[in-house]
Amino acid sequence: MSxxxxxxxxxxxxxxxxxxHVIGIDAGGTATRAVLLDETGRCLGYGRAGAGNxxxxxxxxxxxxxxxxxxxxxxxSAVAPDVVMLTLAGGLGTQIAPMVTEAxxxxxxxxxxxxxxxxxxxxxxxxxxxxxxxVLSGTGAISARIVDGVLDGLADGIGWLLGDEGSGFWxxxxxxxxxxxxxxxxxxxxxxxxxxxxxxxxxxxxxxxPRRPEVWKVMSRVYRRRPVECAEFAPLAFAAAAxxxxxxxxxxxxxxxxxxxxxxxxxxxxxxxxxxxxxxxxDGSPLSDGLRAxxxxxxxxxxxxxxxxxxxxxxxxDAPADASTLARIHETLAPLIG
Amino acid sequence: MSxxxxxxxxxxxxxxxxxxHVIGIDAGGTATRAVLLDETGRCLGYGRAGAGNxxxxxxxxxxxxxxxxxxxxxxxSAVAPDVVMLTLAGGLGTQIAPMVTEAxxxxxxxxxxxxxxxxxxxxxxxxxxxxxxxVLSGTGAISARIVDGVLDGLADGIGWLLGDEGSGFWxxxxxxxxxxxxxxxxxxxxxxxxxxxxxxxxxxxxxxxPRRPEVWKVMSRVYRRRPVECAEFAPLAFAAAAxxxxxxxxxxxxxxxxxxxxxxxxxxxxxxxxxxxxxxxxDGSPLSDGLRAxxxxxxxxxxxxxxxxxxxxxxxxDAPADASTLARIHETLAPLIG
Numbered sequence: 167m168s169x170x171x172x173x174x175x176x177x178x179x180x181x182x183x184x185x186x187h188v189i190g191i192d193a194g195g196t197a198t199r200a201v202l203l204d205e206t207g208r209c210l211g212y213g214r215a216g217a218g219n220x221x222x223x224x225x226x227x228x229x230x231x232x233x234x235x236x237x238x239x240x241x242x243s244a245v246a247p248d249v250v251m252l253t254l255a256g257g258l259g260t261q262i263a264p265m266v267t268e269a270x271x272x273x274x275x276x277x278x279x280x281x282x283x284x285x286x287x288x289x290x291x292x293x294x295x296x297x298x299x300x301v302l303s304g305t306g307a308i309s310a311r312i313v314d315g316v317l318d319g320l321a322d323g324i325g326w327l328l329g330d331e332g333s334g335f336w337x338x339x340x341x342x343x344x345x346x347x348x349x350x351x352x353x354x355x356x357x358x359x360x361x362x363x364x365x366x367x368x369x370x371x372x373x374x375x376p377r378r379p380e381v382w383k384v385m386s387r388v389y390r391r392r393p394v395e396c397a398e399f400a401p402l403a404f405a406a407a408a409x410x411x412x413x414x415x416x417x418x419x420x421x422x423x424x425x426x427x428x429x430x431x432x433x434x435x436x437x438x439x440x441x442x443x444x445x446x447x448x449d450g451s452p453l454s455d456g457l458r459a460x461x462x463x464x465x466x467x468x469x470x471x472x473x474x475x476x477x478x479x480x481x482x483x484d485a486p487a488d489a490s491t492l493a494r495i496h497e498t499l500a501p502l503i504g
Numbered sequence: 505m506s507x508x509x510x511x512x513x514x515x516x517x518x519x520x521x522x523x524x525h526v527i528g529i530d531a532g533g534t535a536t537r538a539v540l541l542d543e544t545g546r547c548l549g550y551g552r553a554g555a556g557n558x559x560x561x562x563x564x565x566x567x568x569x570x571x572x573x574x575x576x577x578x579x580x581s582a583v584a585p586d587v588v589m590l591t592l593a594g595g596l597g598t599q600i601a602p603m604v605t606e607a608x609x610x611x612x613x614x615x616x617x618x619x620x621x622x623x624x625x626x627x628x629x630x631x632x633x634x635x636x637x638x639v640l641s642g643t644g645a646i647s648a649r650i651v652d653g654v655l656d657g658l659a660d661g662i663g664w665l666l667g668d669e670g671s672g673f674w675x676x677x678x679x680x681x682x683x684x685x686x687x688x689x690x691x692x693x694x695x696x697x698x699x700x701x702x703x704x705x706x707x708x709x710x711x712x713x714p715r716r717p718e719v720w721k722v723m724s725r726v727y728r729r730r731p732v733e734c735a736e737f738a739p740l741a742f743a744a745a746a747x748x749x750x751x752x753x754x755x756x757x758x759x760x761x762x763x764x765x766x767x768x769x770x771x772x773x774x775x776x777x778x779x780x781x782x783x784x785x786x787d788g789s790p791l792s793d794g795l796r797a798x799x800x801x802x803x804x805x806x807x808x809x810x811x812x813x814x815x816x817x818x819x820x821x822d823a824p825a826d827a828s829t830l831a832r833i834h835e836t837l838a839p840l841i842g
Contacts, residue, residue: 320715321690325727328681328722328726328727342666346666347667352660352769374598376656376658381662385666388665389665393665396665427690
């Protein structure tokens with residue numbers, strides 16, 4: 167059954183008598199995930215679709231994927247949600263909400279649509295505390311302060327060319343810069359050189375004296391792709407630092423310093439939780455360890471963003487959304503994700 | 505008379521009896537300049553045309569402008585050059601020479617074509633010494649070692665994303681990053697903030713809480729243009745440093761360190777000349793001063809690149825190309841440029 171045929175099943179029916187239902191959506195650059203839950207936090211359905219961010223995927227494709235994931239989460243239940251909470255990167259709320267409302271209406275769904283930044287879903291994936299902080303480092307990097315469930319302050323997150331200090335781009339760019347310098351004899355030798363050259367081995371070097379072919383290979387890879395894709399080299403810094411490489415260690419120390427400076431502009435000397443999110447802040451990462459050392463006892467690791475979107479959706483209908491609710495969301499979401 | 509009509513005048517005639525003639529071309533990203541001179545270094549004609557770099561302007565336009573400048577330099581003299589020396593950015597010699605030869609042949613000129621990097625014309629604009637060094641900082645940054653008139657080594661010059669340490673991009677990017685950090689309270693206050701905000705004042709900020717409109721203005725400018733255009737902010741670092749601003753001073757110190765590291769990988773402890781080129785190494789620039797302090801008595805300021813191309817053209821026909829020849833080139837070129 168195509169998502170578009172599902173509209174006939176979801177037109178008017180409300181499930182489970184007077185029980186209200188909501189949809190939480192985590193729309194990302196490569197995948198969109200949606201969950202249907204009831205007002206007690208019990209997850210009933212889960213759906214996936216492709217890229218859901220209008221900035222990178224375009225509005226049409228993003229709307230289409232957001233709707234597809236929503237209808238897949240509703241599935242055969244034929245439950246009509248009261249609220250759809252869409253979370254995605256960037257501050258696009260006022261522009262996106264009417265488009266999503268219209269897309270849902272086209273599928274016979276009359277839900278109220280809320281749009282908030284994905285820093286909110288990342289934060290509430292780990293804690294139900296309405297006030298706290300988020301530190302995220304993935305391809306980009308951002309810190310956020312949440313107060314009473316509302317985004318109250320941001321630091322950095324302004325992209326690879328202006329900021330994103332301590333992000334995957336920031337680290338990966340320094341990795342290739344260090345390797346280029348080492349290859350040209352204007353920087354220290356580093357284990358990163360071998361790792362980067364292995365990763366760009368399929369590039370065809372320009373044969374032009376007096377540059378070394380290895381330098382051409384690195385140039386070819388970096389300038390052929392989008393700048394932000396330098397993030398592909400970030401994992402090499404973690405690998406080389408783990409073997410004691412001084413250049414890689416110094417890059418990661420710089421990244422940690424950048425993250426500490428950004429989040430330090432927001433985080434007060436209180437007991438509020440600090441949620442660590444993004445691919446570079448995995449448990450055991452030197453960056454996570456550094457943040458935990460600076461803020462002992464306060465750091466939590468972010469989980470599935472859809473869970474945070476689900477909790478935000480419950481808050482939007484004034485349903486209970488405390489720690490036990492979040493625990494129920496996680497318990498009932500996990501088997502659906504499989 | 506269109507340049508294409510000139511071909512009928514330049515078909516076969518050689519001027520001044522047995523005197524040989526050459527053309528030197530400095531083909532840049534925005535303008536192409538050509539000079540016609542005889543084998544004694546006496547400049548006879550000068551021509552200008554638009555963008556002449558095939559990488560940025562496209563091959564067709566670049567060839568067309570190179571030919572137009574050449575024919576304008578020949579002008580009414582109807583002198584047919586024996587050699588055309590084309591100098592331009594990037595290592596494109598083997599690909600470009602046949603195209604230029606063909607373009608000239610289409611205009612009835614059978615000159616031998618040589619193509620070398622514009623680091624060579626920049627170097628020989630200031631000295632006729634066949635062995636020495638070049639340090640260039642403009643939008644990009646590169647260092648070169650020239651041995652016996654041949655490019656022998658390069659350091660950096662591999663573009664804004666991988667290198668160009670100490671360049672206009674490098675400085676300008678740090679300027680806007682520092683301003684973004686200051687505006688967000690995650691970096692020190694700096695006089696650069698007012699200077700940058702004045703420069704981006706025509707940007708329309710996105711009104712999206714919780715970011716300040718000033719941050720949106722900077723983001724709008726930087727991401728709307730090509731990354732390399734961050735170089736537009738480099739002069740602000742010089743202006744703010746001149747008033748004692750600590751952030752700007754630190755940025756320029758970093759730029760000088762980058763330039764010293766790059767050229768230091770090439771420059772030997774000898775007496776060979778070091779030519780300083782590019783818009784940021786003007787006489788009295790803190791970067792020039794730093795290079796002159798490190799290499800006392802060896803630094804010369806580059807001049808008109810066409811003069812260097814002219815000297816290289818004379819070298820290509822084994823004509824005398826010593827200090828007095830270069831002096832004659834400059835003396836006779838200046839009135840033609842006007």
